[in-house]
Amino acid sequence: MPKVISYTPPWLSRPSPGASIFSSAGTKHPENNLVAHDQQYAGPKRIQAKRGNELFTVVNNQIRWSDLARVKDEWQRQTRLKNGTSKAEQESEQSVHYKVTTFAQVLITPVHETIRQLVPSPNGAFLAIVADHTVFIAVLPDPSHLAGRDTLPIRVKTYQLGPTTHVIPESPVVSALWHPLGVHSNLAGCLVTVTADAAVRVWEIDRNNHWSFDRPTLAVDLRKLIDGTSCDEDFAPSGFGRNKGFSADYIDMEVASAAFGGSGLAKEDAWAPMTLWVAMRPGDLYALCPLLPTKWRAPLTTVPALTTAILPKLASLQEDPAEFEDELAACRQQYDWLTEIDNQEPLLTDVDADHEVRTRPAAPSAIPRLQGPFRLDTGDEIDDLDLCDLLVVAARADLDALMMGEEVDLAVDDDGEDRLSATVICLSSGSGRVYICLDLDGVEGQWLPKGKQNVFRTPVSDPCDLLLVESLDTVKAQANHWPTFTKDVYSRYSFFVTTATNVTFFSLGSWVQRLEAELQSEDTSGSAFRLQVLCEGTASLREQLIEVDDNVGEGKDQSAHLPASLVYYDYDLGYLLLTSRGSVPYAAILDAPEVALPSIAELQIFDSQGQGPRSPVLPPRRPPYQVPPIFYSESPLDSFVDKHVPHRERQALKEQVRLSPATLDLVAAAHRILSAHTNALERAASDLFRRCERLQGEMRDQLKQLADVADRVKGVSSELGEDGKRIEGSRNGEALDKRLQAAKDRQTELVQRYEALRSKLMKSGGRPLSDKEKAWFQEVDRLCDSFGKSSQDLLPGQAGGPAIAQRLETAKEIARDMLAEAKSVAARLPAVDTSSSAGAQPTVPYRLQRTKVGEAMRMVERESAIIESITSRLDRLNTTI
Numbered sequence: 001m002p003k004v005i006s007y008t009p010p011w012l013s014r015p016s017p018g019a020s021i022f023s024s025a026g027t028k029h030p031e032n033n034l035v036a037h038d039q040q041y042a043g044p045k046r047i048q049a050k051r052g053n054e055l056f057t058v059v060n061n062q063i064r065w066s067d068l069a070r071v072k073d074e075w076q077r078q079t080r081l082k083n084g085t086s087k088a089e090q091e092s093e094q095s096v097h098y099k100v101t102t103f104a105q106v107l108i109t110p111v112h113e114t115i116r117q118l119v120p121s122p123n124g125a126f127l128a129i130v131a132d133h134t135v136f137i138a139v140l141p142d143p144s145h146l147a148g149r150d151t152l153p154i155r156v157k158t159y160q161l162g163p164t165t166h167v168i169p170e171s172p173v174v175s176a177l178w179h180p181l182g183v184h185s186n187l188a189g190c191l192v193t194v195t196a197d198a199a200v201r202v203w204e205i206d207r208n209n210h211w212s213f214d215r216p217t218l219a220v221d222l223r224k225l226i227d228g229t230s231c232d233e234d235f236a237p238s239g240f241g242r243n244k245g246f247s248a249d250y251i252d253m254e255v256a257s258a259a260f261g262g263s264g265l266a267k268e269d270a271w272a273p274m275t276l277w278v279a280m281r282p283g284d285l286y287a288l289c290p291l292l293p294t295k296w297r298a299p300l301t302t303v304p305a306l307t308t309a310i311l312p313k314l315a316s317l318q319e320d321p322a323e324f325e326d327e328l329a330a331c332r333q334q335y336d337w338l339t340e341i342d343n344q345e346p347l348l349t350d351v352d353a354d355h356e357v358r359t360r361p362a363a364p365s366a367i368p369r370l371q372g373p374f375r376l377d378t379g380d381e382i383d384d385l386d387l388c389d390l391l392v393v394a395a396r397a398d399l400d401a402l403m404m405g406e407e408v409d410l411a412v413d414d415d416g417e418d419r420l421s422a423t424v425i426c427l428s429s430g431s432g433r434v435y436i437c438l439d440l441d442g443v444e445g446q447w448l449p450k451g452k453q454n455v456f457r458t459p460v461s462d463p464c465d466l467l468l469v470e471s472l473d474t475v476k477a478q479a480n481h482w483p484t485f486t487k488d489v490y491s492r493y494s495f496f497v498t499t500a501t502n503v504t505f506f507s508l509g510s511w512v513q514r515l516e517a518e519l520q521s522e523d524t525s526g527s528a529f530r531l532q533v534l535c536e537g538t539a540s541l542r543e544q545l546i547e548v549d550d551n552v553g554e555g556k557d558q559s560a561h562l563p564a565s566l567v568y569y570d571y572d573l574g575y576l577l578l579t580s581r582g583s584v585p586y587a588a589i590l591d592a593p594e595v596a597l598p599s600i601a602e603l604q605i606f607d608s609q610g611q612g613p614r615s616p617v618l619p620p621r622r623p624p625y626q627v628p629p630i631f632y633s634e635s636p637l638d639s640f641v642d643k644h645v646p647h648r649e650r651q652a653l654k655e656q657v658r659l660s661p662a663t664l665d666l667v668a669a670a671h672r673i674l675s676a677h678t679n680a681l682e683r684a685a686s687d688l689f690r691r692c693e694r695l696q697g698e699m700r701d702q703l704k705q706l707a708d709v710a711d712r713v714k715g716v717s718s719e720l721g722e723d724g725k726r727i728e729g730s731r732n733g734e735a736l737d738k739r740l741q742a743a744k745d746r747q748t749e750l751v752q753r754y755e756a757l758r759s760k761l762m763k764s765g766g767r768p769l770s771d772k773e774k775a776w777f778q779e780v781d782r783l784c785d786s787f788g789k790s791s792q793d794l795l796p797g798q799a800g801g802p803a804i805a806q807r808l809e810t811a812k813e814i815a816r817d818m819l820a821e822a823k824s825v826a827a828r829l830p831a832v833d834t835s836s837s838a839g840a841q842p843t844v845p846y847r848l849q850r851t852k853v854g855e856a857m858r859m860v861e862r863e864s865a866i867i868e869s870i871t872s873r874l875d876r877l878n879t880t881i
Contacts, residue, residue, distance in 0.1 A: 011075035262394035272394035283385035428483035432475035
């Protein structure tokens, strides 16, 4: 999530010249130019557009152009010159006065209605200007021509789109989208317009063919298409002046917004960029797929991806055609459509090498079937969601299936971004709530059948349910909001939501990463439970970046809705979020997500609570003060006579005042105008007074914190007495040197202890065993086996000592028994009678007898010594193991 580094930069704030981009210099009252019906307008407000570093904005229904990088560079140059010599300052003031007027170049267009949307083409050659009922296509000049020193307004080449189609009596235009698969060049382009009465028109404009601006190449009325049964029917919208009748669909199919499912990239789903999603005000969604112009530009992976998706599906459905009759017929239509594309030769154009231009197939039909409605269950009793805007993030392409069996891989850029294999749909409602949904099944191309008998039965279009992941509120008080989406420049799963009073950032990146890992996991045990936990938990990260204060005295502009914000990312501008309200710009410079460092509030959790008191780290962060336009606008009384006094009554103003109804009306009119002006001045002055009071309080707090820090520094630099207390007035360098030396000594001691522990652990970890050590361990194992169970055969928690000790005790008992038996045998022997005669029974000589007994005793002692040595050795082995 990006962090706000700073708010509106100084080169866009007053009194810098960059603030003149949004202010109206041609009128004396920039805040009083709103028309009455503008405040009652309920629809999208996209009066700011960008082309690179350039900005297009609408001020007083005039289009203004400016190069923000150039404005910033000029402001920096002026700042450096002002800080130089006085002569340089005088020269810079003259150059500033000359160049300020070139910062905002006015583009003159023949648009008389209130401009609601500015939509630049993908290549920046055209600018679609959408008013309430009319649409104009302006040819944008080169930036070098717009940045010239000529301060006069530039009249751009403009074409009216559909002079007899998009007119005031007809339904207003809700969305104007440049087709992501259209062939865009400096001379041609493809624009799709959607009106509130559910009419979709595809315009393939060409500057060399003015007829292309008058008639669309494809026009579809969704209210007719939803009830269609054959592709041979007429689904064109009713022409100008024809009676359209009434139907219940007129209420349920009031269009709120429209968006394409993709941007035409190779790593997206092949069906996504040719799918038009249409959101209705009550809450239903419909999809048109495929919606293509006559000539369309496709990535190199589109046809192979469609082939790998259609052919296996067709083969599986043909195995049981009776059970899947409707699905098989729809898949055969896709196969016929794909076969015609595959048999075509790509057209040779000046398009880049990563794309190819093809023509739209004639069969089955140029008009697809209307799929839907797609609905979401919010759990509320109110069925009408009052949808306002729509954002669709395409599913990723299955590159593994695409490259299966291919010897040469297609060149597909992999930016390493986590992509979801499902379509993410974000919806916004008039109450400021954002709904995040998932379409797990996806949308594929479908057509209505031919108008023949027994060929194809029209499939029943049952409502499809979207998986509602999360619903979040962006505003506290429910007012007249029309939230609009703005895509982020870093991640496809991050976006900004602009309401009437704030801009909020949403990020789904971390949740998408976890969800995709679960969907692609081969282990399906417990997958349903884990998916339920993911969907029921927090899916998005939300942070409010810009908030507009309604209490500022801005006259009538305070009720104006914030236009859809713009996101710039450039080396010169940085990561810039920009919007405006009236003549006041609101911006935020964000930190790049790659350098996401923990905030100071997050680092405070690592601090121990036992430390002494410390001062707060940072004061509360808020946007800088913007000077209300009422302070620099001229008094309304200066032009009161010219605007409100008829010419025939102006002569009476120079005469003596007379009490008459005309004079009373004049004084009442002046009072109304002056009271409104002074009321705005009072509100702005009171807001400034409150800010000054708050600033004084914060300054006192800061001074108190500085005094606290000074006392702590003073205490640190004083000496300690014998009682442990600091001695006042003993500020010298010796005390600091002693504390510093003590800290260094303690650090050295800690380092030595750390090194000793590290070396001990390294030694205990052991090096690889040598051959002699391995042989010794094998010998120990054999010896253990000879006495009983080895150490490897012992169960966990079972020791081998008791078995060996028991065998040793048995050996000792045997030895003691043998000794006792030998002594008993020796005691039972009769005594030798030396006086007996020689003829008596022969006896063993005493010396021989003693010799034999001594040998037996030595044998027993030797066996005992061997047993004891083996016992001690086994004890040592057990201790070592």
